[in-house]
Amino acid sequence: MVTQLWLIPAFPLAGFLILSLFGTRLPRKMVPLIGVGVVGVAALITIITGIDFLQHNTAGYFVEQHLWTWFSIGSFSPEMTLHLDALSLCFIFVITFVGFLIHLYSAEFMKDDKGYSRFFAYINLFIFSMLTLVLANDLLLLYLGWEGVGLCSFLLIGFWYNDSVDAEKNAYAARKSFLITRIGDTAMILGLFLLVKDFDTLNISTILNEAPNVWTANSSEAVWAAVLLLGGALGKSAQLPLQTWLPDAMAGPSPVSALIHAATMVTAGVYLLARTHVLFSLAPSIQLLVAIIGAATLFIASFSALAQHDIKRVLAYSTISQIGYMFLALGVGAWSAAIFHFMIHAFFKALLFLAAGAVILAVHHEHSMFKMGGLRKKLPVVFWTFLFGSAALASIPLVTAGFYSKDAILWYSFAGTNGSVWLWLTGIVAAFVTSLYTFRMVFLTFFGEEKTPTHYKPGLAIKIPLIVLGILSLVAGFIELPHNFGHFTPFSDFVSTTLPPVSLLANPAAGETVLQVLAGVLALVGVWLAWQLYIKKPEPLRQFKYGSGAGLFRFLHDGWKFDQLYDVVFVKPFVWLSKIDRRDFVDRIYGAVGFFNVAMNVVFSRTQNGKLRYYLLGIGIGAFIVLTIILAL
């Protein structure tokens, strides 16, 4: 099994190379065959590897495949080594399996696009980079993948950069996402420098083993390393205060939103924190900060989702909020709960984005939910799968996967030794809001009267991913039941070989069952309230929205005005500074270099007169001078 590990990232890479080099020359039918096929093969190998892995999985078990040494400077020699353990297996399973379904969907979704092969080339490169990220044995290799996915995200958000209507907006969104994640990436690379300084290596296992010996808990190095790595994770995972790029990233095609901005790339931060969990255990204050950031983000984002018109922006804010839950879980030390929620979230959020993409395609690229409605009868498959995904997002009790994963997080944030009532309270309020905005979206899109006629029926390549993910959104939660439901916890047993278990308070203030009932009732109340407000009696809310509550709606719609805040605090002063500093001294230096080059060009181009004898004279004089110098020395 060691020998086949490298094939998993190699196939998407091969797909990228073939499509980027020969994509436009290949017959159009071959493009999806290669683009989807390579990821399908990677998914198959992953499943075979996974089955093999499960038979050996005991505490601390991992598999490594050394490919080659990247480079060697003194004692620092990062390696190209793939590392497979329970944590990375979860991630590569989601990346290849969900990735394959999304590729399949794209084969039909992007069918009429000019950049068909370009799309598959980018998205294959993305799968390769993401696999590198999670399989890396070395933080430097992880960083390579980390930047790779950032690049693909940039390319795919701006995929329609020459769109006739939205070219400017799409390019702006791509730049924004790239620049804001770059802030996090800079913090992260500084963190890596710090680790190299103290450990002389970036090998993850070595660092995790030695960190408790080299650093004492709460020492300033440990705190700084944790803060800087957290900075990287915040940028990538769109958490406070770097969350503003994700809603704009919806400018990309829907499959991209599903794959990169919901299922995989934005959870890279969760992966990084889970992978380096030892460092965070050494810096408890930063771990608490992770929990607080997660709680604040999920709270803010879920309220923002409540006031959006664009169906994809609702889902974007909901993604920010759900990753907030994962950060909350990481912050309270419930590592396995975070990974569990990551997996379930990947299923239902990918499903929701894909279904939303199908809806948008059906109503002539209309994004506003208020112009949809009544699509239940027209798109039955999309409706039912969207309903399943929404139920999982709203964590409707007992029957959906989202209930089990979110319940675990809420329980640990309440009863874990690092948890607190406040974290739990934020989580449960946001869970209620989640259910409200989710079913607001469902009711506005699929119920009520029809406002835009549909002109499109999804084909098989769109239906199959929707159905598979729909089923998973319902049943995938059964692999990890809450403790009061009996001791059936295969998932946390599985990842416990890599991640430490969560420590619980001896006697928490309330029982798990009480909290579950509360969460379940709140979720159902949210659905009922959405039905009342948007279908039964929409009038009072409409009056509030355009009357006294207009300011509030505006505030929430703009994502708590973070963009405007950053615009005033950072962008405007920077633009102003660069304006007044247009002709500074440094510019003069570079200007002089340019001027000198131009002047020399004028002088030397005179000497090129085309007369052979002058050239020969030049050679002769040159040889004479050189000889004189040699003889004189």
Added chain:
Amino acid sequence: MSELPINAGLVLAALLFLTGLLGVLIRRNILFMLMSVEIMFNAAGLAFVLGGAKWGEADGQVMLIFILAMAAAEVSVGLALILQMHRLFKSVDSDVLSIMKD
């Protein structure tokens, strides 16, 4: 065999080389330039042979044979180019070729 006057030989080689160089620089007729280049080759060859004789090594003579072979090859290419030039430009004036700089 009497002692070879190396210095005299080297002066001869230098004079020959200068003659060739001046010829290349001064003549505009490309045929004469080619001939001057041949003189420079032979000057270099003479210097090699002198060196070989001084140190009693065969290398100098080997180099001369190389130079002769190369000169033969160079002349064949050069003459072909001159023929072509004559055909295209109806001239053997090297300055006419300066229109090729653009």
